[in-house]
Amino acid sequence: MMPISMCSPGMVLGKKIFSDDGIVLLAEGVELTNSLIRKLAENGIRYLYIQDPRTEGIEVPELLDEETQRQALSTIRSVFRDLIDQPGRRQSGMYPYVGRNLRNVMHMVLDDLQRNRDAMIMLMNLHTVDHYLYMHSLNVCVYATLLGIANGYNKEELLTLGLGALLHDIGKTQISMQVLMKPGKLTPEEFEEMKRHTELGYYLLKDEPNISLIAAHCAFQHHERINGSGYPRGLKGDEIHEYAKWIGIVDSYDAMTTHRAYKEAMLPHQAVESLYSGSGILYDTQMLSLFRDKVAIYPLGITVQLNTGQLAVVVDINALSVHRPIVRVITDEAGNELKAPYDIDLSKQLSIMITKVNPGPMAK
Numbered sequence: 268m269m270p271i272s273m274c275s276p277g278m279v280l281g282k283k284i285f286s287d288d289g290i291v292l293l294a295e296g297v298e299l300t301n302s303l304i305r306k307l308a309e310n311g312i313r314y315l316y317i318q319d320p321r322t323e324g325i326e327v328p329e330l331l332d333e334e335t336q337r338q339a340l341s342t343i344r345s346v347f348r349d350l351i352d353q354p355g356r357r358q359s360g361m362y363p364y365v366g367r368n369l370r371n372v373m374h375m376v377l378d379d380l381q382r383n384r385d386a387m388i389m390l391m392n393l394h395t396v397d398h399y400l401y402m403h404s405l406n407v408c409v410y411a412t413l414l415g416i417a418n419g420y421n422k423e424e425l426l427t428l429g430l431g432a433l434l435h436d437i438g439k440t441q442i443s444m445q446v447l448m449k450p451g452k453l454t455p456e457e458f459e460e461m462k463r464h465t466e467l468g469y470y471l472l473k474d475e476p477n478i479s480l481i482a483a484h485c486a487f488q489h490h491e492r493i494n495g496s497g498y499p500r501g502l503k504g505d506e507i508h509e510y511a512k513w514i515g516i517v518d519s520y521d522a523m524t525t526h527r528a529y530k531e532a533m534l535p536h537q538a539v540e541s542l543y544s545g546s547g548i549l550y551d552t553q554m555l556s557l558f559r560d561k562v563a564i565y566p567l568g569i570t571v572q573l574n575t576g577q578l579a580v581v582v583d584i585n586a587l588s589v590h591r592p593i594v595r596v597i598t599d600e601a602g603n604e605l606k607a608p609y610d611i612d613l614s615k616q617l618s619i620m621i622t623k624v625n626p627g628p629m630a631k
Contacts (some may be wrong), residue, residue, distance in 0.1 A: 271308050274315055276300050279314035281411075281568075286334060316568060321597050321608045333457070335375045339408075342372045343401045350440035350471070366477025373408075373429045377422065380412055382471055400439055400447075403521055408433040408519040409560070411510075414554075417561045418513075430478065431485025435514050438468025438486060452530075465490055465499050481510060489514045492549040509518045512551050514616045516542060516558055519550075534624055535564035536590035565621065572623040576600040579611070588614040594621075 274300055277624075284293040284307065293303070296318075307315070312467030325609050331339070346365055411432035415425045439447055442464055447456045453461060492499035493504050507515075524539040533541065539559060546552045561585045565571065571579055571594060579594035588618035589615035598604055613619055 271304060271312055274299055274304050274317065276304070278315075279318040280324050282316045283333065284312065284315075291333070306583065321595070321604075330413075331376060331379045332506055333350065335372075335379050338375060339372050340401060342368050342534065343404055347401060347404075347437065347440050351444070359592060366475050369430060369433065373426050373433065376408065376429060377425055378591070380416060384458065389560055392478070399525070400436060402513055403525070404433055404436055406521050407435060407514060407517050410521070411513050414513055414517070414557060414561065415510075417557055427479050428480050428485075428513065431482035431510050432514045432517070434468065434472060434478070434482060435486050435489045435518060438463060438464035438466065441467040441471070441481060462498050481508060484508050485511050485514055487511075489518055492545070493514070493551060494548050496549065509551075512554055516550050516554060520558075532624070534621065536621070539564060539590070559589070563589055563592075565590070565624070570625055573620045574620045574622050576602075579600070580608060585612070585614045591617075 278299045278359045280293055280295055280297045280299065283291050283295050285291060293307075297303075299315075346369065395449045407431050409599050412425055412429040415428045420428060442461060446453065446460050449457065465487055469483050472483035472486055473480060475483075485508065487499070488502065488507050491500065491502040491507045491511065492515070493507065493512070495503040520542060521543060523533045524535055525532055534603075539562075542550060542555055542558070546555050565581045565584075567581055567584070569581050571581060572580055573594070573596070577596050577600055578598040581592045582595045583593040585591055585593065593610055593612045593614075594610050595610050596605065597608045611619060613621070
């Protein structure tokens with residue numbers, strides 16, 4: 268996976284590109300042109316998987332199959348878009364079929380995820396021309412559900428957790444678009460408005476058929492923190508539902524590692540360290556430990572820059588040291604391609620560290 272700024276005509280796409288309603292825009296194997304690269308960049312695509320003989324043999328697993336991704340994105344977009352376009356809908360409730368459709372999506376997601384229940388959790392990069400809110404909602408749903416599987420929840424518990432995660436930010440559909448889509452940092456007044464999404468989400472969901480009250484409380488509580496410093500009610504410890512605690516961890520991690528117009532994304536291991544700084548204060552310590560042990564923070568196929576200046580691609584995960592994967596070095600320190608790429612196990616080469624994920628073009 269590499270930044271679109273580093274892609275050039277003639278490169279071959281390694282994974283499909285989806286539209287925001289789940290339609291395949293470009294298939295795997297398509298040869299890129301200047302026009303295609305420009306259109307993808309204009310539509311918000313920042314990274315592409317590219318077929319490359321230097322990384323031959325790296326199989327990047329798909330957490331969700333193509334039909335599940337299509338159905339999930341289409342349903343999320345339809346529900347959220349309807350609420351954004353009709354903000355008064357919250358006073359009369361959603362259509363009864365919405366809960367049923369979302370549960371059907373969760374069944375599909377759960378079936379896909381349970382096929383790989385013992386694998387390390389690969390953080391997704393759904394390659395979509397998409398609205399951040401839709402993609403973030405699906406990401407949080409997938410990660411929270413995988414953690415629920417690792418934690419031993421049964422199917423009905425996983426469906427409730429996953430649905431709560433899928434809908435945790437639905438209240439943002441009722442926030443002013445000027446605030447929601449603002450490219451810069453929010454003012455204190457705007458942040459207060461944004462915080463209302465938790466309560467608005469709860470009131471949207473609490474009386475809906477086929478959506479449990481627990482899922483509604485996930486929307487209400489996912490910004491609560493165990494020391495009482497969260498919002499909207501300042502709940503503490505066991506006053507916060509455990510599903511909302513899982514979602515709070517994953518929501519924070521996904522937000523920290525996602526590039527936004529007003530802030531650079533954190534490196535994955537930096538985000539984990541940030542979460543751990545709140546262990547026992549903001550987040551449950553045992554939940555954080557499971558997150559750390561089960562999440563492969565540097566997914567297979569991702570391009571990284573090392574402190575040596577070299578570019579490398581992650582080729583394998585060290586289960587006992589997830590922040591130090593095995594990488595294939597593909598350039599020298601000056602950015603020149605190596606004729607013979609070679610692998611380094613970062614867990615054994617402690618002086619070599621990852622300094623960037625998906626780095627841009629290197630200065631020559």
